[in-house]
Amino acid sequence: MGSNSMLSGFCSNTRISSIQSTKTPFSATLLPPPLFTPSFAQSHKWVSFKVSPCISLRASNRNTRSCRNSAAVQVVGMSSSEDSRTGLKRKKLAVFVSGGGSNFCSILEASLQGSIFGDIVVLVTNKRGCGGAEFAREKGIPVILFPKTKDEADGASPTDLVAALRGFEVDFVLLAGYLKLIPAELIRAYPKSILNIHPSLLPAFGGKGYYGMKVHKAVIASGARFSGPTIHFVDEHYDTGRILAQRVVPVSPNDTPEDLAARVLQEEHRLYVEVVEAICEDRITWRQDGVPLIRRKENPNEFR
Ligand SMILES: Nc1nc2c(c(=O)[nH]1)N[C@@H](CN(C=O)c1ccc(C(=O)N[C@@H](CCC(=O)O)C(=O)O)cc1)CN2
Numbered sequence: 574m575g576s577n578s579m580l581s582g583f584c585s586n587t588r589i590s591s592i593q594s595t596k597t598p599f600s601a602t603l604l605p606p607p608l609f610t611p612s613f614a615q616s617h618k619w620v621s622f623k624v625s626p627c628i629s630l631r632a633s634n635r636n637t638r639s640c641r642n643s644a645a646v647q648v649v650g651m652s653s654s655e656d657s658r659t660g661l662k663r664k665k666l667a668v669f670v671s672g673g674g675s676n677f678c679s680i681l682e683a684s685l686q687g688s689i690f691g692d693i694v695v696l697v698t699n700k701r702g703c704g705g706a707e708f709a710r711e712k713g714i715p716v717i718l719f720p721k722t723k724d725e726a727d728g729a730s731p732t733d734l735v736a737a738l739r740g741f742e743v744d745f746v747l748l749a750g751y752l753k754l755i756p757a758e759l760i761r762a763y764p765k766s767i768l769n770i771h772p773s774l775l776p777a778f779g780g781k782g783y784y785g786m787k788v789h790k791a792v793i794a795s796g797a798r799f800s801g802p803t804i805h806f807v808d809e810h811y812d813t814g815r816i817l818a819q820r821v822v823p824v825s826p827n828d829t830p831e832d833l834a835a836r837v838l839q840e841e842h843r844l845y846v847e848v849v850e851a852i853c854e855d856r857i858t859w860r861q862d863g864v865p866l867i868r869r870k871e872n873p874n875e876f877r
């Protein structure tokens with residue numbers, strides 16, 4: 574399937590307008606020529622989306638409600654594609670989920686509030702009915718089912734998925750609770766451009782079998798006094814890619830796995846937004862030994 578079929582249309586009309594409201598001034602930018610028409614979804618079983626009003630609202634004040642319950646947040650598009658002051662290109666993001674999608678939601682909210690200079694243009698999941706996929710559909714973000722399995726025969730193949738991501742002009746792929754192995758074909762197509770968040774201080778408590786609550790149970794059983802999220806680049810094995818960022822949280826003696834999970838998840842939300850802000854501002858640099866670093870926004874000669 575050629576990628577140009579992706580670019581035939583997503584919304585029927587385009588108009589640039591700005592909407593000023595008395596309560597919260599918004600600037601609304603209608604979508605540029607649509608990404609694909611509803612007929613595209615019919616001819617590709619692994620794509621679902623709800624055609625919704627084609628506007629992307631950028632809240633201009635900071636006290637917007639959480640994206641989970643804000644009716645005002647209707648996301649289907651992106652605003653101006655370049656920052657005239659810095660020349661930065663606004664990035665296009667794909668997020669992969671398998672569950673509730675709270676990290677997806679945090680990144681979406683930061684994109685809408687303007688701290689992330691990028692837009693989530695597509696969501697990918699292996700569980701068509703998961704919370705993250707439902708939320709994406711509510712917000713008008715196209716959802717792609719991947720991979721094709723015996724349970725999900727409608728899923729896309731790796732080749733189709735790469736073509737679809739190219740069609741959406743995706744710059745970075747963000748795994749956020751996605752529980753399937755990313756194939757080598759996608760990794761080759763997006764070198765140094767696929768990130769994953771893991772809920773432990775890698776390399777500890779990572780690899781096949783270490784996901785979700787299994788990670789926190791193992792941390793507590795080990796007697797470790799600290800844990801925390803790791804964000805790393807994705808290679809062909811689980812959790813062995815180059816570490817980009819970590820945060821430390823304490824493990825209390827009487828913590829349950831749920832207590833620890835909640836504490837780590839809170840830090841995940843903060844850390845992933847900070848990292849995505851940095852990748853969208855081209856603030857990642859690679860040390861000579863291959864270790865990726867994040868340049869500080871305030872001083873590019875310092876690192877996070
Ligand atoms: N090529 C890569 N793909 C993925 C990576 C990665 O680093 N490289 N990270 C994972 C996310 N992850 C940890 O952060 C992870 C996810 C799932 C598993 C796992 O053992 N999965 C089970 C299947 C679980 C299920 O289907 O419910 C398995 O493979 O047996 C380990 C680590 C995302 N992809």
Ligand SMILES: NCC(=O)N[C@@H]1O[C@H](COP(=O)([O-])[O-])[C@@H](O)[C@H]1O
Nearest residue numbers: 672673674675676750771772784785
């Ligand atoms: N090894 C992968 C793994 O365990 N990922 C973990 O799944 C959760 C997804 O939560 P979310 O769906 O609410 O973002 C997060 O805690 C993430 O670190």
